[in-house]
Amino acid sequence: xxxxxxxxxxxxxxxxxxxxxxxxxxxxxxxxxxxxxxxxxxxxxxxxxxxxxxxxxxxxxxxxxxxxxxxxxxxxxxxxxxxxxxxxxxxxxxxxxxxxxxxxxxxxxxx
Numbered sequence: 001x002x003x004x005x006x007x008x009x010x011x012x013x014x015x016x017x018x019x020x021x022x023x024x025x026x027x028x029x030x031x032x033x034x035x036x037x038x039x040x041x042x043x044x045x046x047x048x049x050x051x052x053x054x055x056x057x058x059x060x061x062x063x064x065x066x067x068x069x070x071x072x073x074x075x076x077x078x079x080x081x082x083x084x085x086x087x088x089x090x091x092x093x094x095x096x097x098x099x100x101x102x103x104x105x106x107x108x109x110x111x
Contacts, residue, residue, distance in 0.1 A: 024053065043103070052072050
């Protein structure tokens with residue numbers, strides 16, 4: 001199946017309300033379509049053990065596929081990661097959590 005699409009929240013000088021994070025799709029992964037390079041991800045671990053979210057790095061380097069950027073989220077903690085430049089992470093930023101107990105929100109900077 002295709003990765004579950006992620007809605008981007010645009011942060012501007014006018015402000016933005018905190019969003020309620022959504023559960024990661026730990027089977028099919030999630031995708032932020034239209035990564036302009038200024039995307040950052042917020043992961044909330046609702047579990048009592050740490051979990052890992054892997055952000056895909058598409059393509060190959062010198063003929064070798066990259067395994068992705070691991071983001072380890074300790075138990076009961078919310079962490080932010082980014083920005084994820086589109087030259088490295090692509091126009092469609094894909095991530096997969098090892099548990100549905102990890103929740104996410106995705107942000108981009110406005111103008």
